[in-house]
Amino acid sequence: MTRNRARKQAVRAAMADSSSYARASRIAKDTPYILTEDAQRQMLAAFAAAGWPTVSDGFPEGGQWSGYPGPLWSTLSRPDQHPWDADPDDGDQVDLAVLPEFTFIAPQIVRTREAMVHRVQATTPPADLVAEVSAELAAARAREIAGLDDRAACVICGDPYPAHHLLAPTVSDKLTVCPACVFDGDLFAQVHPTRLAVALDRLLAEDLAHPAGWSAVVALLACAGGQAFFEHLGQAAGLYLPAEHWSDPSLLWIWLPPGPRPAALAGLGPGAGLKAVVDAVEHAHPDLRERFRVALAEDLEDDPDEPEADREDYLVEALWPAVIAYAVALGTQSQERPGHRPPWHVLSDSFEPGTLADHFEELGSDLDGGGLAVTFTLEVGVRTVAEALGWTTGF
Numbered sequence: 001m002t003r004n005r006a007r008k009q010a011v012r013a014a015m016a017d018s019s020s021y022a023r024a025s026r027i028a029k030d031t032p033y034i035l036t037e038d039a040q041r042q043m044l045a046a047f048a049a050a051g052w053p054t055v056s057d058g059f060p061e062g063g064q065w066s067g068y069p070g071p072l073w074s075t076l077s078r079p080d081q082h083p084w085d086a087d088p089d090d091g092d093q094v095d096l097a098v099l100p101e102f103t104f105i106a107p108q109i110v111r112t113r114e115a116m117v118h119r120v121q122a123t124t125p126p127a128d129l130v131a132e133v134s135a136e137l138a139a140a141r142a143r144e145i146a147g148l149d150d151r152a153a154c155v156i157c158g159d160p161y162p163a164h165h166l167l168a169p170t171v172s173d174k175l176t177v178c179p180a181c182v183f184d185g186d187l188f189a190q191v192h193p194t195r196l197a198v199a200l201d202r203l204l205a206e207d208l209a210h211p212a213g214w215s216a217v218v219a220l221l222a223c224a225g226g227q228a229f230f231e232h233l234g235q236a237a238g239l240y241l242p243a244e245h246w247s248d249p250s251l252l253w254i255w256l257p258p259g260p261r262p263a264a265l266a267g268l269g270p271g272a273g274l275k276a277v278v279d280a281v282e283h284a285h286p287d288l289r290e291r292f293r294v295a296l297a298e299d300l301e302d303d304p305d306e307p308e309a310d311r312e313d314y315l316v317e318a319l320w321p322a323v324i325a326y327a328v329a330l331g332t333q334s335q336e337r338p339g340h341r342p343p344w345h346v347l348s349d350s351f352e353p354g355t356l357a358d359h360f361e362e363l364g365s366d367l368d369g370g371g372l373a374v375t376f377t378l379e380v381g382v383r384t385v386a387e388a389l390g391w392t393t394g395f
């Protein structure tokens with residue numbers, strides 16, 4: 001469906017002008033009925049206002065609108081419409097008095113069964129709709145996670161996970177790891193971030209119970225790889241088309257802690273887009289970069305008498321959103337997997353410069369993955385942000 005969605009969007013972008021003209025000419029002005037076009041726009045705007053990344057098809061197809069708010073697939077149509085494939089706002093063909101209805105489905109791409117199917121009348125006030133759907137999504141994810149069976153183990157750290165939640169970051173099928181161990185130095189095989197990215201897109205879109213930490217790995221690869229990696233992904237993997245977050249990491253969905261939460265994240269729902277998460281964390285803690293520099297100076301045992309301006313600044317700004325993604329997503333994963341070791345051991349030499357260098361080179365990154373600045377930014381940055389959020393990492 002990812003492929004279909006991208007293809008549809010390309011076609012629709014080309015058709016948008018003529019299509020909206022055709023629609024406008026058919027829809028009566030000042031209609032007393034609920035128009036699906038308005039309801040769809042208001043629904044997406046309400047989710048966007050709540051910090052959710054939203055992607056939308058530009059007009060209805062087969063009698064219904066599709067949308068992609070966060071990790072959901074939404075449809076909007078008039079129940080039992082005849083003819084079924086007519087534009088649901090075309091009063092010449094369909095009964096506009098029939099109230100339209102949303103259906104929210106997770107996971108976004110259904111291979112086996114839905115984890116959530118929730119219907120909401122289009123007359124529901126948008127803010128209420130977001131609250132209702134958020135609660136359903138959180139409950140569905142909690143149900144799915146509770147049903148997991150951890151029968152496999154990460155080859156690096158040994159932590160138990162369901163086998164399909166461990167992914168291969170190298171050319172070897174046997175070396176499957178947890179989100180904390182992707183950049184570990186003990187993976188003695190050729191790195192393969194393209195293959196990992198394809199597997200990540202699939203897991204995130206098809207499995208509502210995926211470990212929250214995988215979003216952090218996407219954030220790091222996307223921030224480091226930038227447009228070069230996005231274009232490479234588009235060409236490198238057959239019929240697969242990469243998800244939007246590879247070209248714009250701010251659209252990446254980040255799961256947030258379901259239980260007690262840092263105040264910085266209190267205003268957000270079960271998850272949010274990376275941009276909304278970064279904004280919320282930085283708004284609550286505007287001194288994070290300063291804390292990072294102080295923490296690193298202490299680690300490096302810098303001479304306190306040396307003027308700060310004379311010290312080398314190791315902060316790699318391009319990776320800062322990924323730093324916040326790691327802290328938040330691993331904090332979420334710690335809560336969502338009680339009884340398991342929290343994944344903070346990522347801070348114990350799991351950002352290995354040689355492995356990062358290999359990945360960044362494959363990504364086509366401008367950044368020096370093997371440089372100390374990248375490892376310092378990740379290790380000290382993630383620890384600093386996690387501690388600012390009130391979480392004890394132990395490292």
Ligand SMILES: [Zn+2]
Nearest residue numbers: 154157178181
């Ligand atoms: Zn591991």
